[in-house]
Amino acid sequence: MLQYIGRRILQMIPTVFLISVISFILIQLPPGDYLTSIVATLAQSGDYLDQDQLAQLKRQYGLGQPVYVQYAKWMWGILSRGSFGQSFFWNRPVTELIADRLSITVILTLTTMIFTWAVGLPIGIYSATHQYSKLDYLFTSTSFIGLATPDFMLALILLYLGVVYLGKSYAGLFSPEFADAPWSFARLVDMMKHIIVPLIIGGTSGTAGLVRIMRGSLLDELNKPYVITARAKGLSERKLLWKYPVRVAINPFVSTIGWTLASLFSGGTIIAVVLGLPTVGPLMLSALMAQDMYLAGSILFIMSILTVIGTLISDLLLAWVDPRIRFEGGGR
Amino acid sequence: MSAEISRRSFLKLTAMTAVGIMAASCAQPEAQPTSAPAQQPTAAPAKPTDTPAPVIKYKEAPMLAELVKAGKLPPVEERLPIEPAVCPVAKEIGKYGGTLHRPFTGASDTAGMDRLISESLIQFSADGSAFEPNVFSKWEIADEGKTFTFYLRQGIKWSDGEAITTEDAAFVYEDLLLNTEYAATPPAWLRPGGQVGTMEVVDDFTFRMKFAKAYPLLLIKFSQPSYFRHAKHYFTQFHPKYTDKATLDAKIKEAAVERWDQLLNGKAAQFDNPAMPVFNTWVTKSRVADTVHNLERNPYYFKVDPEGNQLPYIDVIQHELVTGGTEIIMTKNIAGAYEFNDRYLGDRAVLMENQEKGGYKMYIWTSTTGVSHQVMFNMSFRADPVKAKYIQDQKFKQAFSYAMNRPDYSTVMFAGMAKPRQATVIDQSADFVAEYAQRHIEYNPDKANQMLDELGLDKKDAEGYRIAPETGKALELILYLSQGYGVAGGMVAEYAKQVGLKVLPKEEERSIHYNRMTANELELSMWGMDGAIYPVWLDYAYWIVPWVQGSSRIGPAYGLYRDSAGKDGIAPEGVVAKALEIYDQACAETDDAKRIVLCKQVLDIASDNCWTCGLVQSTDALVLVKNNVGNVPDKGITDYVFRSPKNTHPEQYYFKN
């Protein structure tokens, strides 16, 4: 087992390297650079930079070096000092920026995830064990509607209804008076009020997916001969359900749980963007849009590492829940 | 003190002296934006607020009074300049206190803060017709517009209490602008016509600048808040001339940059560095990356109201980071979450209808928009000679203009509330000629068809598109659109199709669009036309003539040629070259009347050639003001160079309760 883990970690190195190169190149692919994107953004709101300001900015950001030089510098910074470089856009070290937004990101993603799992799994199990019952139809229909509604459309409608009926816009995560206040009970309550909207939106589509997959794979399991055999042998329905089928049906989730790690870091990007939440997702999106390459590159890079680690965890877990999968790993 | 006013209009630049009286007002927020500079005589009637207040005891905000009491701050008399600038109030004397909330969309949006709080050396009057003293209490122009003498307001202080003197100016000039490590070449504004201007310190509060040729546009430059903003006592710690290498290297390393100039520039980001001394109304207490950005009153601010209350009235300006786009901001607008918002406003009807519910009022200010939407022909386009030929052709563009169904366009895009107009300066501009605004704007497809036939485009393909005789295929022009112009572009393409012109709209992400512009790939494009007012357009509007590359969609390669002194780009040709020649004469002309004549000639050529083909105009600029905010003028003029809303003096906005 240890050897297996060791080998997997060794394998990760080229993957991570490849990802870092690809992401760096991808960020550079769109024509232009940070400067052109910032000028374009300014022009959009009727603000302009004159030639002098432009020339100064060009110098400031050291743009115009070849891509590989920029990459080498960036990598060297990470390896030698753990520094991911400076964000052009925010004029701050990348690590600080990410750290600032990490706690809220994790809170938000975890809350959504727990909500999703807490609601989705039981419903999925119920639906599978009570196939074609009225409640099954109800749950199925609701989850399908959740699945079918575009997040961004729902977000705007909910926000508007909030304004019309509650007289307040629930965009963002805090009311202005709490935004930079230290943590307190009142602030927590304020956040909880704001978190409802993203929870509903993120929850609807997430839960729906979960319910469908859980129902599907549990049904697969329940109809397998071993279940029939067990039932024939007089095993209680409860034990029958929980002992094997549920465990096996969770299998596909386990194979994706690793990716949750990365989504903890940058989860719910679209919802966060639409609702204006101060999480890592929108930070990355704006960095990509503004071609703020060190920030975008670093977030990408960290995310990829987390994905790779997550995949490893997934594979290990998969081996654990399903002993049939050999973790010696080699071919036949 | 005389009652003579320093309110010199732009036309008086040639006068030997343009004396600014220290106690002169900083603005007339109530002034209507209709008076044209040309008609503005020097002897403007004295406004009541212009009379210097009798010696009075200055008052200050309670939050500062407490600090004074605690001995943490010198008394208000010592903090103010010897003669503070008196800012008239728009409606009434205000009260101290309160936090004003506004949205902002990220680091690229600090321009919004800048336009609210940044002071400039001199300022435009509220109607944009004249310059007024600000940080400079007066200035003199001599030597036919080549020599400028500037007088700093005596006793004015940085926000940390240090005096602002000519030493600060000299530091910027010698140690930054002329330092080749800081700026490889001195900035363009310092070298009109190629030769670097000189600077000479006369005394602590007076300095003189000399240029090789007349430089009347310098005053427009100095009305922008990006000149002489480095406090010497603070910035020397980041400068190799004043700080030893080891200390500096340590600082460079700590800031994770490579060179000292990067370090210094990073520290000079005024909204991101609370330690940087400024002379703005409010000073930064946060960093740009913070989700809530606070600006707090500057205790050393140099302006008082007519009763001697030190401004600003409002304690804190708070910007909340909103990353979700304008629609999210809209939900907050109508919920009444912002006390003042002039930048991110959406659907007009929704805003108007929620006024009562949200507890705010929508003010309708006037923008300097010559036309709200226009089609721009890239005169320097060369990639396809056939397309280029027609884009260059005056008759082709005129025919195109006749094909545009402007009343229909207004109906769809502006609920019929915008009026058809050719691209030219706004009615209030000193060089406005009514005829130019009406040129080639009637919807006349027959005339357009006839003109196109005469150009040799008289054959059509199976789909009804006109065939270019040179290629035997349909003449196909691409209309490049920045995000948000998709619908507009679709309509233009439809009108063009009705006279057999194949115009393909292509909407692109805006930095991609911008890159196409700098790469000279644009054929046709669309944009708005702000800053269309004299004299601002001479130094700003890229849509009348391609005087620099900037955002010059009508000839980016021509602009580049001028920027690079002929090294890059394409030399302007034909009628554009002629317009640019007159434009250059106008920029160097110090006599206002003569200059206006030249400007009119440029506008004549531009509007007749339709390289900027105007569609319709609506100058309404919406501003959201919460009911409890006082002293926001009912009428204001919205423009980048005029620094709106700064030109309505947010320092005298206040909270009624």
Added chain:
Amino acid sequence: MSQSEVRAQTLPEAEAPTSAAEAEEKVLTASQWQLMWWKFRRHKMAMFGGAFVFLMYLCAAFCEFLAPYPLDMRDSKHVTAPPQLLRWRDDEGNFHLRPFVYGLKEHVDPISWRRTFTEDPAQIYPVYLFARTHPYKFWGLFETKVHLFGVKGEEATIFLLGSDSMGRDLFSRILYGARISLSVGLLGVLLSLVIGAVLGGISGYYGGLIDNVMQRLIEVLRSIPHIPLWMALSAALPPGLPPQQTYFGITLVLAVIGWTGLARVTRGKILSLRDEDFVMAAKICGTSETRIIVRHLLPSFFSYLIVSVTLSIPGMVMGETSLSFLGLGMRPPYTSWGVLLSEAQNIGNIAHRPWILIPGLFLIATVFAFNFLGDGLRDAADPYTR
């Protein structure tokens, strides 16, 4: 033990036959597809979903004929007009055998610029079936003017679902949009299904080096966020590209990102399945590896793939919407539901012109139906169902 045998044994009854013996006989001799159809019929919602999806595809196929207006027909006098009600009874209470709509009168508020419309009972526009109105070319084959329904006269309008911000009939646009959205979803999912199932299957079955390389590839692809990829592609697309090619380009982009999830799930399933007895048995019998994968392994988790696929279709449609937001989406004359929805995204529409959001309802309904269809198929395809 072959799968059809398993199925026959575990399927003691089917609904349709009347007598037990007959039923027994029928089940035993029924083909696999017949069995599936019988089971599918039992799932009412799936039947309904299937019918709806079929209907939508029909609409998509015949949209030119069904829509009263061509896609880009614009009416400046009816910008953002509300839906016109189909009526049989006029304001005076008279019954009309031929349904009609009232004309609309526009009013613009000079301050707020808000447009409002009121029905004008003086203007009655009767609705005709098979009306000859606006010419179009049906499937690019022949020119005709016949629409399923329409109103006659210069001034007459029929906006059953209102009009959009340019005065175009929303109902017509939704029908045209269905053609793009539904085909993109289907095509994209099919592409990613093929790529994902094949590569995931190979990866899971062979393991070892192939598996490793494949897993790295998937990880890399999954790690690259879609936005810059799309932006890069958008920048790379030549501006003069014909709309058809843009359409296929987008489908391909969606599939390139979509297949990885399927591949990974497939692999997981295969990993657990390949040591099952029946695989071992097949192997001992000397069955070729391709045959084992295609014949034995793939069908074993066919149901799971179907669930994933039905879940992928909304993903594809949403993906197309995001692309539209970025300006890489469909271009005229290709109007998808994504394009319509992104046009609808503003507070003004939600507050004053809610009908502009109707394309969203069509999207929701279609995806909803697709899901039930997939659900029914899943149950039907499952060899172990009771």
